[in-house]
Amino acid sequence: xxxxxxxxxxxxxxxxxxxxLKCNYSYSGSPELFWxxxxxxxxxxxxxxxxxRESIKxxxxxxxxxxxxxxxxxxxAQEEDSAMYYCALRSGAGNMLxxxxxTRLMVKP
Amino acid sequence: xxxxxxxxxxxxxxxxxxxxxxxxxxxxxSHVYWYRQLPEEGLKFMVYLQKENIIDESGMPKERxxxxxxxxxxxxxxxxxxVRGDSAAYFCASSEGASYGYTFGSGTRLTxx
Numbered sequence: 722x723x724x725x726x727x728x729x730x731x732x733x734x735x736x737x738x739x740x741x742l743k744c745n746y747s748y749s750g751s752p753e754l755f756w757x758x759x760x761x762x763x764x765x766x767x768x769x770x771x772x773x774r775e776s777i778k779x780x781x782x783x784x785x786x787x788x789x790x791x792x793x794x795x796x797x798a799q800e801e802d803s804a805m806y807y808c809a810l811r812s813g814a815g816n817m818l819x820x821x822x823x824t825r826l827m828v829k830p
Numbered sequence: 831x832x833x834x835x836x837x838x839x840x841x842x843x844x845x846x847x848x849x850x851x852x853x854x855x856x857x858x859x860s861h862v863y864w865y866r867q868l869p870e871e872g873l874k875f876m877v878y879l880q881k882e883n884i885i886d887e888s889g890m891p892k893e894r895x896x897x898x899x900x901x902x903x904x905x906x907x908x909x910x911x912x913v914r915g916d917s918a919a920y921f922c923a924s925s926e927g928a929s930y931g932y933t934f935g936s937g938t939r940l941t942x943x
Binding site: 725727730757763764765766767770807816817818819820821822823 | 833834861863865870871872873874875878886889921925928929930931932934935936937
């Protein structure tokens, strides 16, 4: 069975500091991984997916199959990055997502 | 395109009542997914539906919960005889197809008193 773990419930950093939100997964097949973000009072929205290897709002995430990780990084945090971040894994069949428990990022001025 | 619409946004039910949660997918999307988020936890998959078909309900509790996605109208998640433990945020998402990305709705927050 697949599992996604986000070890930190809360991450607090100062504006301009680097940010790394951790995500580890367990899955026997070839995973497809995503980061979703939920800003205050807004719906969950896709931030990025590993297969597109893109940078969105300055965030990047690299799939490390050896360490089974998909950490989300940004070199300089902004106050508007404050939100809940969820890592998710899509398994082969059916398009269902397995979510981690989420990390609340707070960026202080 | 209004996106995925869920209503109501907030629903309060007494123990033993029925709760009906509605989800209208994005225009052109025929696949609907329901997720539940308990307090302090991540989203957990419940059920995946296409028009008139349940594709996967492996995350759905065996009793009191049911879901449908009729040919016309929204998808409905129905919880009979609600209990306090059903209090949660219920999110719906839709996609064009089985390998397409999701668009989420804003969720329905169910409180059982």
